[in-house]
Amino acid sequence: MTQGEAPARSTRSRPTMREVAALAGVAIKTVSRVFNGVPTVDPAIVTRVREAADQLGYRPNLTASSLRRGDGRTATIGMLVEDAANPFSAALTRTVENVARARGVLVLVGSLDEDPARERELAQALVDRRVDGLVIVPAGRDQSYLINEQRTGTRMVFVDREAGLLDADAVVSDNRQGALTAVEHLIKAGHRRIAYLGDRPTIPTAAQRFDGYRHALEVAHLPYDEAIVQQVPAGEEAAVAATKRLLELPDPPTALFTSQNLVTIGALRALRALGLQDTVAQVGFDDFPLADILNPGISVIAQDVEEVGRRAAEMLFHRLDGDESPTRTVTVPTRLIERGSGEITAGGPRHD
Amino acid sequence: MTQGEAPARSTRSRPTMREVAALAGVAIKTVSRVFNGVPTVDPAIVTRVREAADQLGYRPNLTASSLRRGDGRTATIGMLVEDAANPFSAALTRTVENVARARGVLVLVGSLDEDPARERELAQALVDRRVDGLVIVPAGRDQSYLINEQRTGTRMVFVDREAGLLDADAVVSDNRQGALTAVEHLIKAGHRRIAYLGDRPTIPTAAQRFDGYRHALEVAHLPYDEAIVQQVPAGEEAAVAATKRLLELPDPPTALFTSQNLVTIGALRALRALGLQDTVAQVGFDDFPLADILNPGISVIAQDVEEVGRRAAEMLFHRLDGDESPTRTVTVPTRLIERGSGEITAGGPRHD
DNA sequence: CGACGCTGAGACAACGTTGACTGGGCGAGA
DNA sequence: TCTCGCCCAGTCAACGTTGTCTCAGCGTCG
Structure with missing residues (x-):
């Protein structure tokens, strides 16, 4: 801890157009015109106003401006994600920020931690600040509380999961197809006893991935066995424990499909702890660094x-640009990346 | 891509206090009082107002409110980080968000990508939206452009690096000491030829870590050899290449100190590619998942x-609560985590 | 030489809200 | 019974800005 020299006093308050106008010897409206680039202002006056503004350190007040302006736009959007710290949310935030930046729009971020109450609170907080739009990775299954905001002009797009009880745009990954691909890949490697490890099915994406798992088994005429299905709250520890439970079964699976990031990592930790990482096959949903x-x-x-x-x-x-076409759900395909763990063949004890 | 059913029309505009007041049959000011929890309102009227508000879907306009209020607070702070997608920035954002949330404050996030011009633009954009305060991981070395904002009441704290040409609070990691510890640890394991791999020294934290490296060598009376120092632009590829260069030297280092996250990962990739991960010791600055x-x-x-x-x-x-004490820089200590790579002893060819 | 149009700047009100003040009604004390 | 004071709700103006309107000044054309 080091000490600074002088206290940073906040003495004066921020200058306004009124002060700039007074210093430049023009009307407030003229200052407004200058800062809005209205061309009908005498160049000499423009210079005078700009100089006065610089001298005072004037910066236009965007909140006042947005209040008065016709459209009421704040050039701000809100983004609600699961957890700003997790890689998926962080990458998403950054991408949205990039698009927004190109339009001079800033992004307010909030983390929901899978809590529907928090989703509602934060969405309201964003609406109260009159964001122009919302990008939401919903935590709950009911977004009907947003119907009114939608009707009064707040635009919104849902990501990763569709909105519940609300007709809104959405962009989702093809969870079911992705899971199907993963399990089919394991089946192709000769596995007939493939475990499912994932989040609880109350989370829509988890339900879709589970659905893909079951469908793959069906297509391959493999039996569905509840004993090798673990639907646990997300989190590494829970996944480690669940994986150990599976592998200690008298009739353990020869392959794992881990349908969520932290579950994948938990499972691979467990496999390593048991020395089985080269014996039991694994395909995870969602990529992660260093995989x-x-x-x-x-x-x-x-x-x-x-x-x-x-x-x-x-x-x-x-x-926001005025598109009033019917709402859409865009599905973005997933991609299988083969790195080894998913290509381990069924070598251990066979069960057919 | 799926089609939705009906277009989401934005017909009405958002209701205001005026409309709530009209419906409840009271004055606007009374509605204001109800929403601000002023106790001198008849409970019957409170109920009436709340019902009218619910019926209309009224939500107070915080931007108008903050404009009129004495303090002009927006209950919003700005956060400028290097890149919202990288784990360090993401974790930082999340922590700040947690503290802010407890006070009903939202966080505007911006990524700077180490670009000082962007830092300035985004800081201005935040100030223009009248955020109450700023948390900045500075990209540039000169923050004097903020002097005026500081004087007019925008509070700011710098993170990871101190502000340049501006007297402001800061919270930093003990970079120099951390680097010193890392290199001393390698020396203790018997290494006498320890390479430095890091960001270019124009980045203050990189310079401090490099300083710690040199100091450790000095204390141990080891020679400083420029041949085994690589200061490269951050990024995995550059780090991979730099590491390979070092290890292909006629007189290669027996240990690496990698002073930044991506550099660490690049170096470990290179070591693995060369099959040297169990021969050459490595200590990295900054932890990462799955390390x-x-x-x-x-x-x-x-x-x-x-x-x-x-x-x-x-x-x-x-x-923001009114603390006017002198500015401070808080230094947060770092911690050595031993996991194996840093404990590999100097077994290869000796050079002393 | 007068009317007209145009250019460029100012006056005024309003965005949605709240601070400061006002005023009506009612109970209590003289 | 009258007045004083208190409680509670209302009126008015203002926060910093911009949309609308007005108007002064000037050049042009008949």
């Missing part, structure tokens, strides 16, 4: 997070 | 990101 450098590399179904974020932001701004 | 699961685990100097973010946010809000 390629592990031994074996972790095969995953990768979501195209950038594409999802970009499409969502573009849809939102399209709406 | 413990690699083989060997990667020893790091971990920054306490949560502590840094929390302290910064708390300092900011303290200032």
